[in-house]
Amino acid sequence: MDKRILIVGTYDTKSDELSYIADVIRAQGGVALSMDVSVLGQAPHPTDWSKHDVALAGGGTIAQAIASGDENFAMQLMARGAALLGSRLHAEGRFDGVLVLGGSMGTDLALDLCAALPVGVPKYIVSTVSFSPMIPPERLAADVQMILWAGGLYGLNPICKASLSQAAGAVLGAARAVEPPQSRRPMIGMTSFGKTVLRYMVTLKPELERRGYDLAVFHATGMGGRAFETLAEQGAFVAVMDFAPQEVSNHLFGSAISAGPNRMISAGRAGVPQMVAPGCYDLVDVVGWHPAPEAFRDAPSHAHNRLLSSFVLNADQRRQVAREIAAKLAQAAAPVTIFLPEHGCNEWDRAAGPLSDPEALAAFCDEMRAVTPPNARLISLDAHINDDAFAAAVLAQFDQWVASGVVPPGHR
Template identity: 55%
Template sequence: MDRTILLLGTGDTKSDEMQFLADCIKAQGGTVVVMDVGVIGDPTCQVDISRHDVARAARTDNAAIVALGDENKAMTKTSEGAATLARALCEEGRVHGVLILGGTMGTDLALDVCEALPLGFPKVILTTVAFSPLLPPDRISPDVMMVLWAGGLYGLNTVCRMSLSQAAGAVLGAARAAGAVLGAARAAVTAAVGKPTIGMTSLGSASLKYMKRLKPALEARGFELAVFHTTGMGGRAFETLAARGAFACVMDFSLVEVSNDLLGSVVSAGRDRMTAAGAAGIPQIIAPGGVSLIDMRTWAEPPAGLGTREVHAHNRLIACALMNTDEKILAARAIAAKANAAKGATRVVMPMGGIDEWDRPGGPFHDPEGLQAFAKTLRDSTASDRFEIIEAHINDAAFADRVLAILDAWLADGTVARPG
């Protein structure tokens, strides 16, 4: 059960903290590989990977990084080398988790390193800006853990030692838990050969319900279904896995993150949302679920221009306002452009009866004219062989049945491989 943790920090400024973290991990029975991601001075703690090693991994040397004369440029180049080395250590099985500490500078580097590591690999960032609005959603690894580094901006003390020890325990515990189930996971993978995964996007079943009908039908066809919650990080995880070829087919039916990002909402998965499956050539069925509402934080003032619209508070975290017709047209064009760019088989299904549960006759956000304008723009902007209309609501049985018919046709002609 011994696990090795990759520990990163700037040895020229954080040697005491790095030594304390290494000692905590060792005291709990783990081992440590220490990487110095500093730029100028020498560390006083013991390191296994020097700043010179990091620079070489970035295809340069430390003197050249210093000569950049700009701390942002220097740390960006250092991040490149650190991410390359971390990925190699992970792929070689030499480390089983990563712990990175820093302020804004170290956290900037940490985001690059974590993004280079696979989903499921334990990642802990000990940072003074844990989950801060300063961190762009499209740079946060979907499974990263963050611990606030409180009271430790300069020197060790009782307060910051609590944060340091918790972070050390968190990453070692996560690595041990992952190691404990590794054998069982391998057995499960072996047993699941012939059960490829379909990646699906959705919101909560109060808004989008199709997964309830589709899950048993897809399982009956020999697939496993993974459903991702499109509230920002869920879409990030979906895109990460699609880019790595984890899905046999994609059913991307909740595109609210695409329109949210386009319209400036914080509930975003970044500009690359709805691109990974297409770039990888994964067959995909697309529907614009949720693209009638703009998501926002319930607990903050509505963004400019939305204060006069009707707002529905879903809970104390998230609220939504109805998109206007111009915004729906803009979203339709963006969705069509992404669908048209896909390399693999792609079908966009437009449900004319509504695209979320509130978008029904009598519903609080029913907007038939806006829906018609959205559908017309989507039809006119999407390649004709990739688009179809269905006279049903996205939550109706008819929508699920049409999706299954498309999948069955793709199974029949080999576009999607039949489960073995």
């Protein structure tokens, strides 16, 4: 049997659009299954899982949802039901990929449903509000795909068919082609930026692989950190090397480039051992085409590209960052080691570099030593984060963790 795609939406108002998607999937040889998440109206045709099935899975009934007179309560009930029912159905092997269609209501539900499914399950959200700033990063599943539903507010038309047909083909193609993560080797999660600013992964990746581990490196520009946190919380990693926590600084100072308030918390709460270093802690990234924030108007900056600019933090701001990092790591339920490179934490802040501020760096290091929580070990390094000495110190600590059983042995 070809791949089975679960199509989710409000079949009382969007039956034509959802049926069109199903027809495209079937025309391509796939199997289309349906889940109705509507509340008030009736689907014109039976669905594989009715709105009553969804409400029951969410711990309520459609009658209760209607009686509440509160559309937000009703949709949260249906979102909870869709997530729990969808998770169970996938665990039972009932479908291979999911496509959810909707406006803001349907998207709210879709985010919960997709977050409930494991990485490797193709999950597509076709929405009139795709990529909107109203979608908080912490609600995005690590591998969710979003497609803008152009011209799709009401009824079928040639413009929206172009979006819907592509979405149908995309989810079916993804279900056929996906290679779910099934490595027999333990996985390490790492955060970083590109090699022009942080380089440790170039040394660490082959060394960790030689020791029998796989390494997944996440680009810490908001969405990457969010995916990193999600997978850490799900237990995907036997240890993390969180060496680019700039998203903590971004969130602390109100940048839109955020991974959410739980950045640098999920791994510790899940009992995952953490190695932490302050890569790019001294910078706050902002959207490059936005006006410069008032707090950073006179600060040195670096325009990375038209999308992204970075502003340099002063000494007091860096002390705030140190306290924020310490407070987050204090919540950890597993070993924590903090590496403190005293000569700088990104390529631009080396001595005589364009963003160098030795006094502010010293202020951060002093504050970090003062506030390191009792559950963490602090290792000060007479080195820059991009020096070989940093990578060597990380590997020495990692090998000690393996030898002592903190991290399970690798598979060679």
